[in-house]
Amino acid sequence: MNPTPLTVIDLQPETNLVAQYKNIPLALVNDHTVRLSVMTEPFYWHHHPNSDETFLVLEGTLCIDLEGRTVELTPGQLFTIPATVPHRTRPKEGRSVNLTFERADIQTSKST
Template identity: 70%
Template sequence: MAQIITPLTVVDIEQETQAFDSNKNIPLSFFNDHVVRVGVMTEPFYWHYHPNSDETFLVTEGILLIDLEDRTVELKPGQLFTIPANVNHRTRPLGGRSVNLTFELAGMETVRNTELT
């Protein structure tokens, strides 16, 4: 299982994620009042929003789909996308697996939106 990486340490994302074959969201590093997480996605995450934080995704493996209320954004490795606070969204991998880094407020709240399916 991955651990929180201490400052001044090189992080090998591939090594940190190779053992996971199901959804995982692992904090890697904290900076100021934010956190960097690595997310391994093998199935869709539910519709939700974050009232107190933007959320930025950077894909490192596979393709990540981000469903918004009016469109779907497709991110490939090396592509980055930011979702502002209070915007409903859900994430899901295209194919079997995607891996992404997320950058967000460490105390970010997640509110599930059961009105969207």
Template identity: 65%
Template sequence: MPVREPIDLAAEARSDTYNNHPVADVNDHVVRISTMFEPFYWHVHPDSDESFLSLEGGLRIEFADHVVELAPGQLYTVPRGVPHRTAPVGDRSVNLTFEHRDAGMVRVDAPGT
């Protein structure tokens, strides 16, 4: 097995625009880092749960009937098949997401439209 270098999450999060990219593979899952400045569109993952770990600035996860806000250091899992969208709390948010490597994503209409 090859020796790997530690991942510098602060360096991976350096961005002045929206950025979402993989930083690690774990078994059959991928870990992505996302730097956000505005809400992401409504979507659903039909075949994978999606876990969010807030690192910086806080993360707002909106659902049709409620909202969850994560402070840095908090983790939340959205079950597969549940429409949602994410948005930064404040001007900027940095978070990690964990999902199945082959997870699909389908854009959906905002609730009530």
């Protein structure tokens, strides 16, 4: 999907069509992208050297593994990870759906 201003985006049909991991850019806001993420498997450990990353859960439970702890987010909960902090995201059971807010030019680096 190509983000288009002044367009209504209905999230429900977008998520219903997705059966496996997918990250869909929905909108551009100033220098940030809003993405719809359907997670069906863990994402690898990584960090973003140039951007904070905010997650808002819409469906399921999203686990965010950080060094030393795991944060579990359920629908309606929001959590921000500052730039440079290593993390891994994964659905708790089966699948999670969330909105992600991050810089449009976000860089992702694998963490070890």
